[in-house]
Amino acid sequence: MTEYDVIVIGGGAAGLMCAATAGQRGRRVAVLDHANKVGKKILMSGGGRCNFTNVNVTPEQFISRNPHFCISALRRYTPYDFLDLVHGYDLAYHEKTLGQLFCDHKSRDILDILLAECDKGGVEVRTRCAVETIEQRESGFTLTTTLGGIQCESLVIATGGLSIPTMGATGYGYRVAQQFGLPVTEREAALVPFTLSGHWLEIAQSLSGVSLPVTAECGDQRFAEALLFTHRGLSGPAVLQISNYWHTGEAVTIDLLPTESLEELLEQWRADGQKTTLKNRLSRYLPRRFVETWLELPLFPKAVREKPLAELSRKEMAALCDGFHRWQIVPPGTEGYRTAEVTRGGVDTDAVSSKTFEAKNVSGLYFVGEVLDVTGWLGGYNFQWAWASGYCAGQYV
Secondary structure (H helix, E strand, O other): OEEEEEEEEOOOHHHHHHHHHHHOOOOOEEEEOOOOOOOHHHHHHHHHOOEEEEOOOOHHHEEOOOOOOOHHHHHHOOHHHHHHHHHOOOOOEEEOHHHEEEEOOOOHHHHHHHHHHHHHOOOEEEOOOOEEEEEEEOOEEEEEEOOEEEEEEEEEEOOOOOOOHHHOOOOHHHHHHHHOOOOEOOOEEEOOOEEOOHHHHHHHHHOOOOEEEEEEEEOOEEEEEEEEEOOOEEEOHHHHHHHOOOOOOOOEEEEOOOOOOHHHHHHHHHHHOOOOEHHHHHOOOOOHHHHHHHOOOOOOOHHHHOOEHHHOOHHHHHHHHHHHHOEEEOOOEEOHHHOOOEEEOOEOHHHEOOOOOEEOOOOOEEEOHHHEOOEEOOOOHHHHHHHHHHHHHHOOO
């Protein structure tokens, strides 16, 4: 039976970071992954360019039943610590909107850095290695795998969540937690497009491919980013962000003209006394295809579509303002884990040390990354959580 100091189950961002950190401390480490290669979600992230962190990371951009849990790790390993690492490899990168950092070339560059760091620590990486059983022994664990038996002192669960099963995602980490008596919170697809039905689905399909800047609100949260109509419903960064905070049955309010006051524009246009139509004027601010479709909605009196602006009544103007600034919709659902970027919920953080990431009641058992009940915003936040939790656990395993 092969023996290691540390076994990491899961070869994603958090698992590789933890393994590299522990290996460079002198620990004998192996990474086990059931897939044919490690880092699949890294490779497909950011449109193939990997949005690997965000310079604006704070604990407020993470969701958890225990919002204080993430604070310690995020302070101990910041985006600038990860930048120090990538600078050492001369990684070419750039900042996009809202502090998001992307590779200039390809996501593979980030994975190569992690694997190089693992090599420095003498980490052994085993792919196509499924773990069949885990048994706790007096000082460590015994694992039965498809590649044989393994023993270790410290066992790290870095198996991620349920999002994008085609990339190999499973609920294995949650089952391990439950095996050892750790509670697991309710899990849902997050950072995920909304699906629509009926009339609204027909509208979305007719506008499929149209994108425009909006603000999306749900509860106390509000995001100002782009919305994209799709053949299934609504997507785009604004929708993905607000989905983190949405629950079934709740309404989402969308401002389709967030940088202007339609009320003020209408007053100005009326005062001008010009004979142009609302459709022509709005098309200067919004995609014409969208304007033409939107003005056909039963939200608005038929007369406003072609009536000269000077003839609009106060009631008609109020209906227009509501329809563009306060479009409220209750999505029937989301596209689910098939396209979700992350899983909201996971291993209850009350059962895990925020300093070491060790299970409080199971010596030698650690949980890092997305498998925990910590979910970040879109834009590099979840990768930063992977780096921070993996690094901090790697100091103790």
